[in-house]
Amino acid sequence: MDVSKKLTSLQEISKAQLSKILSANPNTKYLILEPEIIRPLEKVCGVKWLKGNGVEKIFKLDSTAPTFSATAVYYMIYANTKVFTKVVDQIRSQVDIENPVRNKFHIIVVPQILHYFEQLLEELGLLHSAITLHRFQWMPLHLDTNVLTLEIPNLFNNLFVCQNLTYLPVLSRILWQIGFVVGKPTFILTLGNYSNSLLKQYDMMCEDNGETDKFDSDFGGLVIIDRTMDYASSLLTPGTYSALLNEVYNVNVGVCENTEESDQQYDSKCNPVTKKKIINFPLDSVQDSVYADIKNRYFTEVTTVLSNLTKQLKSEKLSSEDMALDEIKRYVQTQLQVTKTRKKNITNHLNAAESIIQKLGHRYENQREVEGNIIKNSNKSRNFSYLEEILVTENDPYTSLRLLCLISITQTLSDSEIQSFRRKYLQQFGYKNGYTFHNLVTCGFISEPAQSTSKLPTKILKFPKFNSKNFYTNAKNIKQIINEPEKVNLKYPTCASYVFGGLYIPLIVQIAGMILSATPLDDIKLKLEPLGPLTLRNDRGFPLQSRSLLIYVIGGVTYAEIAACNLLETITGAKICILSDKIISGNDLMRSVLKFPS
Template identity: 30%
Template sequence: MSLNQKLRGFQLISQEKLQTLLHSIPNKKDLIIEPTIIHRLEHIVAASWIKSKGVAKIFKFDPETAIPRQQNTQVYLINANLSTFRRVLEQIWELESKDPNSVENIETGIKNYHIIFVPNCFSYFHTVLEEEGLYGTVQLHRFNWDFILWDEDLLSMEVPQVFQDIFIKNDSSLIPSIAQSLRVMNMVCGQPDLVISYGRNSEKVVDIIDQLGPPPSAKNPRNSSSFSTLIVVDRNKDYPSCLLTPSIYSGLLLEVFNHKCGEIDANSNKISGQKLAIFNLEDKKAQKPSSSNSSISLSSTKDEIFGENKFKHFAQASNLVRAQAKAIGLEVQNLNKMKLTEMQDYVVKKLPKITEMKLKITKHLNVCEKIIEELAGSFQKLSNLEEEILNNSNKKKTLTEIEEILSTEGQKFNTLRLLCLVHLSMGLSSEELSNFIRNYCNYFGLKYVYIFENLAKAGLLPHIEEDKITKKIGKIAIPMFQNQTEFQATANRFKLFPGSSETSEKSAFDESVFCPSNVFNKLYIPLVAQIASILIKSASIDELAQKLGNLDQINFHWTTDDKSIDFYDSMNLKTIQAAVKKGELADKFPLKNRTIHIHIIGGVSYAEIAACDLVSKLVGKGTKIVVSSDCIISGSDLIASNFD
């Protein structure tokens, strides 16, 4: 079985999980689904499939109105969110107070209400259920669909609250769910020989996988695994790969349009949506009537136009879409020159496909025009500003330009996004941050002052009080590193800034064109793409240690040659290097199997996906990089997740 077939099998696994869960609930059921789950669930099962599993009716969950229960058992399918859970319990209380048989049902052990949480049922939910006095009335369940295959070599757990919970609220409740999904991946694809974790949360995930023990498939020889290496990385280890403005087609689609569950809403406008109302007056006047069918699939199998252009530079992609539109137009014109028999054959066999293709091309032409309309005037200016930020050239001038963008465009998320990039690359003082907070709140209101604390918790901005202390200590402690931030140190170690011979990917092609930094207009190479490139190209453990050995919080879980040992030894790279020299461990490099799985905790951007795809093509045949995460995000999505 090929790797692609195995990855497509996740849908069958999810169906089997849901089927088992529904069958475990007796009697006929009415399923009440939270609206945000419906779109994700449609990619796993159809409504007809659900009804064939003992479900009589399907409803949308309405927080304001309870759905009356008649004879059927009510099953709620909701996100693992405490406020939503409490609202469901309030509705159940309301229904139970009107049921004359409620006391009798409790005495007989009949539970007419079941709640299924996605992706996990946390222990405190049981405590809340008992506090509300519904412990004998309601039964709780969990359902995790693990991964949804959105596109070739791209999987998503579709749990968008991971970044907010883990990196802002410091809530680790979802980490076991991530670990369980990666363990299921090991069951499906085999257990990799090498696991690399980079970040505190990534190390927790790998530790939980170890504690759960090897999956049943681990009884087979490990050389049968589809992946040689699993790399788990925290989102906060490479914020710039989300904050920088991408130059590729798929990345810009997410910059301008809202997206959910693998689809773009071409009628939406993410940039206008984050502007102050006064800046949207002209946009509302010029707004065109929206089309009812305006969604674009972010799947290469469902939309071949997207598949051909998703990782291309936007200028190249838009020109190709226009060329395809002209070609379709010429083919339709040729229809008038055909004979009657030829025309009949054409109408039956080719015309439906041509019509479908024409509709897709029209949609892509429209979104290209909208992207140009929104970004053409500011893209180059923004790219130059981001280059200055990464090069740490003139902070005072940079902050002035960001203030100007705030006053002339009034974008709620993108101005914060630039400020966060300044902090990561240049560092921000308390005075500089305070000035920006004052100006930002003057535009958007004091109600958003809490955002800066959330951004500080995520490591995107400094804590003002802490900055005052570290500023005083910094002058005494390490003056030689005053001008270098943690991000710059990491970027220099990994050689993430293009230009040097060691950074650019070596190939027979033109390096100015075929370089992973092209996803950001040649400004920056995404961290995960560079780690994958280093792993694949390293000829020995010594070469790998030379490039990655001095990094903090990067741990290697190195399997031994003894196949009876079913656990990973967590070690830093220098310890492994010493053990290899002593003959205690075998050198796994160069990698025989160059198929790598990368999982990013906290969301992945299309720029990172495109960079990994390019690395797999540049380093030679037999290389494959599969990327997975909890969701797919843009820079504005990352900032928006800090807003309650």
């Protein structure tokens, strides 16, 4: 079976695991879902499948629970202490503690049962007697061609900000399970603290629980990399259509949706609010041929393509007016529905493109100029002035913080510059965000103050602190920075840097390129070791026996990186599959560091 078909069929394994949990009570049952879990669950199974497995009714988790009567009840939630406590309170209100009904209430926790959950139920006397806990992690969800995500929320915040290692075994278990489907690659490269820890846990899991007996792997190599190894690829403003969609609409589980326009005309600082068009479509090349054509195009080309497609539709309409009766009948039977669907898709993408222009157009050129200066290591004073300017003009807590991080990991900022920005940022967005700058230090975005008087807890891990010398030395050594970006062809790209307007090539693309071109391992080691902890494992698998790679990014991957990998596939004829906990944008990282630890 082709590896792409294997990846799309992973949901069958998830269904089998979920079916086993639901069969713990063979009677008809109610299923109550945390709202955030509904969309990823739709990728695993549909309502019809759930009803076939005994689910009579499905509810959203609300402040008040429905009347359960004698029906079995299953809750499905993410591993969140507040949500779990809410669910337990709902169950307690309907349970006779002295004489509980066994096997009635079940809580399915995704992806991992926390120790606190069991401890709380033990203290309340509900564990096993009234409530049964189940751990469930679906297999990677197939969002688009060779794009897989685990849809684990807040993993970057938990792992890199709070340094909570709870989810690390989940990530290694997923890798172990995938091995039984696609085999174990004989060449493995890991880069980063957590990536190396994940590989060690994976080895232990193989040793304790056994591993696949597949002789040949569907992937010639496996690359596991921490998000911290290439922050720039998530902080730079992308130029491709799919990446800009995620910037403006916050794509959720591969679906771009905005159901209603806001009536708000001005924000809290009296700035005009840009309204986004109402749209709803999946970012799936198979379902949407229009998206397949434009998803990886540089945005300036997208409107031209959509304009041409609109003209084609108009010509089709004119030609249909001159059809004979038999031709009209055949057209209605074979082409009309396809044309309607195509018209709907084109309309969606035109509306989305218009929203992107309205949302980002007013600052896109200035932003790109400043980011170009940053990557070329020039005009530091101009870059910092622009940073302070958008802090005031853009009433958005993510935009200025994101640019601060980009400048800090490249050109570096002095303590006085960071403190000046910190003071202005807190004045602009509130002192409730004071903890944010400690989080930025923890993640390695900014350097720790020279004389810190902070009484905050010491960090568990010290991530590499990027400074200007290291960033530019490493990026030039790996050939990520383009000397003449203006010569990069954005219309018909041959260089992966086009995803950032010709400025910068994502690290995962350069690593994949080195592996696929059979660069000597000593050279790969020499180039990558300065970035962070590196492991190269070659069980006679290098040069690759098959020109295919599985790239596993811990902490989120961006649509720009995916587009760059797609271009590398086209150029080299290789197959690259991207797996991550979530598809993110730079704003998602900023959202993570703005969260107060819970």
